[in-house]
Amino acid sequence: MKKRLLLCITLLFLLTSLTGCWSKRELDELAIATGLGLDKTENGYKFTVQIINPAEVAAKTISTRTAVTTYTSEGRSMFEALRGLTDKAPRKVYLSHIRKVVFGEELARSGISETLDFLTRDHELRTDFHMAVAKGMEAHDLLTILTPMEKIPASKMYFSMQTSRDYWAPSIVVKIQQLITQILSDGQEPVLSGVYNVGDLEKGSRLENVEDVGAPTDVRVDSVGVFKGDRLIGWMDQAQSKGFNYIQGNVRNTAEYFTCKDDGSITLEVMKAKSDKTVSIQNGEPHFNVKVMVEGNIADVECEVDLMKVDAIKELEQSFSKQLTILLNETVKDVQEDYQSDIFGFGDLLHRKDPAYWKTVKQEWDSTFPEVDISVDATVEINRTGTISNPYKLDKEK
Structure with missing residues (x-):
């Protein structure tokens, strides 16, 4: 009897010490972002996210809806611009699955150190995403291009950069910790790969772009941007x-x-x-x-x-x-x-x-x-x- 009583008391103690899923978030409550574009505006930043449409990614039949949707917001700071997305996106934007972060060229030339503070400070962001510069264009425009073969354009850029590095060699894969180390280093300046569009930008954002066997508009990765400190100063061919x-x-x-x-x-x-x-x-x-x-x-x-x-x-x-x-x-x-x-x-x-x-x-x-x-x-x-x-x-x- 005493053993049973002791067991019951122990179980009750254990139950009180267990924590439940107090911070759980259901998938149908989140907007999962795979790509992030950062641009400079007159008063701050333009924040563009590429959001997955789960039903279209998993669909076995072709529909007239795209696999991703982009949302854009502006703010005086990065975090203000992020929270500004809540009046556009139907769900809270979730950043833990970001695969690609792209800086607009204007922002890259003016300096990226302030944006890096947000990318490293926010607890939701992991550090395994690739970083690049939208060569000669805004990151917002680049993230609106629909790509063939890969339903998710951010994944297309992610894999294209890896493939270009492994089998062609005019690009380089850089992650955020490596970039920060080079910026802070006294004896080595940073580099980032350039990503840009080929073809008509307006056509690239339409579903017809992936329905044509030739894909009138595509994304290319084949050059390296030269930095001095946190500022882009030019491009190598x-x-x-x-x-x-x-x-x-x-x-x-x-x-x-x-x-x-x-x-x-x-x-x-x-x-x-x-x-x-x-x-x-x-x-x-x-x-x-x-x-x-x-x-x-x-x-x-x-x-x-x-x-x-x-x-x-x-x-x-x-x-x-x-x-x-x-x-x-x-x-x-x-x-x-x-x-x-x-x-x-x-x-x-x-x-x-x-x-x-x-x-x-x-x-x-x-x-x-x-x-x-x-x-x-x-x-x-x-x-x-x-x-x-x-x-x-x-x-x-x-």
């Missing part, structure tokens, strides 16, 4: 963006087009790329050296070359190494001359290598960086030539 990623060791897989000695071209599928940066102090001046090692396979031959000969392969490797070296050195020079922004992190490398010397140049690094000596040397190694030996034209002549 596609070749420069790939060059930047080679130097940073970010290239995983891509295609490189090389010209042959006489005529024609060979395309190399890059399978592996590494980068090694070093610095030395000579006569009181820093000298940086970057070695880029590339391994790849022959993917396409449009010139006369005998791939069965070892000497021919070695000659191609030397030619490819020279061409890539020129591209990478031009990329560094262009950044030094046009932007004067150390997006490569050479200042951070100098800081880690020689902290005492870094203290002497830290304050003037912005003006010193454009003049420092930076040498890039690329080495290309061909591993495989494909499933055939020589080009069909050369085999026919034999």
Whole structure:
């Protein structure tokens, strides 16, 4: 009897200590946002969210309703603009599933540090979303474009950026903690990928855009924006963006087009790329050296070359190494001359290598960086030539 009484008292005590789902929120009470666009206005900010229509995402039959809806509000602060959505959206906007945050170019050029405060301070936002800049346009306009294949445009941008990084290399995936670290760093400036539309913007927001097999309007990711502090100062083109990623060791897989000695071209599928940066102090001046090692396979031959000969392969490797070296050195020079922004992190490398010397140049690094000596040397190694030996034209002549 005493044991039963003791058990009952214990159970009652446990029941009083249990917390219920006091903070629960049902799905049908929330508007789940997957994309967030931030733009600058005269008096503050424009806040655009891309909201999922769950019934359309899960639908098995085609309807005339879109899978997402966008809502826009303006406010003097980010949070005021967010709460201003309540008089437009039928439910409270839920930000925990954001996959893409896009800054309008005007906002990016004026500075993004104040918006980053909101994005890191709000407890609902996670930190695994991708960040980008709407190149030459407002983020609001970009989020209104409906995309084929992916019903949710924010997911399309998310996966396109990952695919571009993994298989083409002119873009870079940046998350919020990495961006903040680079902004606060003394020796490295931030970069963000650019996202923009191709085609008629008005047509892109209509359902007909995803009903046409050719999709008249689409979203592209193929360039990198250069920052100084928290401000966007310019854009690298596609070749420069790939060059930047080679130097940073970010290239995983891509295609490189090389010209042959006489005529024609060979395309190399890059399978592996590494980068090694070093610095030395000579006569009181820093000298940086970057070695880029590339391994790849022959993917396409449009010139006369005998791939069965070892000497021919070695000659191609030397030619490819020279061409890539020129591209990478031009990329560094262009950044030094046009932007004067150390997006490569050479200042951070100098800081880690020689902290005492870094203290002497830290304050003037912005003006010193454009003049420092930076040498890039690329080495290309061909591993495989494909499933055939020589080009069909050369085999026919034999």
